[in-house]
Amino acid sequence: MPLLSKITAGLIAGGIGAAVGNPADVAMVRMQADGRLPSSQRRNYNSVIDAITRMSKQEGVASLWRGSSLTVNRAMIVTASQLASYDQIKEMILENGTMKDGLGTHVTASFAAGFVAAAASNPVDVIKTRVMNMKVEPGKVAPYSGAIDCAMKTVKAEGIMALYKGFIPTISRQGPFTVVLFVTLEQVRELLKDF
Numbered sequence: 001m002p003l004l005s006k007i008t009a010g011l012i013a014g015g016i017g018a019a020v021g022n023p024a025d026v027a028m029v030r031m032q033a034d035g036r037l038p039s040s041q042r043r044n045y046n047s048v049i050d051a052i053t054r055m056s057k058q059e060g061v062a063s064l065w066r067g068s069s070l071t072v073n074r075a076m077i078v079t080a081s082q083l084a085s086y087d088q089i090k091e092m093i094l095e096n097g098t099m100k101d102g103l104g105t106h107v108t109a110s111f112a113a114g115f116v117a118a119a120a121s122n123p124v125d126v127i128k129t130r131v132m133n134m135k136v137e138p139g140k141v142a143p144y145s146g147a148i149d150c151a152m153k154t155v156k157a158e159g160i161m162a163l164y165k166g167f168i169p170t171i172s173r174q175g176p177f178t179v180v181l182f183v184t185l186e187q188v189r190e191l192l193k194d195f
Helices: 003-034 048-059 061-065 068-095 103-133 147-158 160-164 167-192
Strands: none
Touching (some): 003 068, 003 103, 048 061, 103 167, 147 160
């Protein structure tokens, strides 16, 4: 499959999945941030369902998709970069004879794909989290007017490396996840190749 087709497939799959799951993502981000807020500003959600229900009632249904463009873009970037880089790296390893097709090749290509996905998505993660966490007070101007505004303000105030805050935890999560994902995929392919 050509590289462009791999990227396109990843973009479409990631985008659809993220659009459907955005309400839960907003709830998760808010619930994680709640403990860091002063007591008077905490939302104190009891569960994801409670968060989604209260957000709908208090802020409107549209609040469930706050930051959704960032979530969709992030998912598209992660999925496309994982799928395309895994296949390309695996093909390069096999074509130049560095390794034979097997577990070593799959682990190497998948860890590299996890690194590529983490590097590509971390800036979007930082901006997405800041946009989803922003508290919009009635009658007041929101801290950010959107993703670009958030990115510009972040870089201006903290420097370009602020977009890579949390990179070590990201690669620590993304690397093993991607290895397990693709090694499992390859094992399932091997088991089902005769069907």
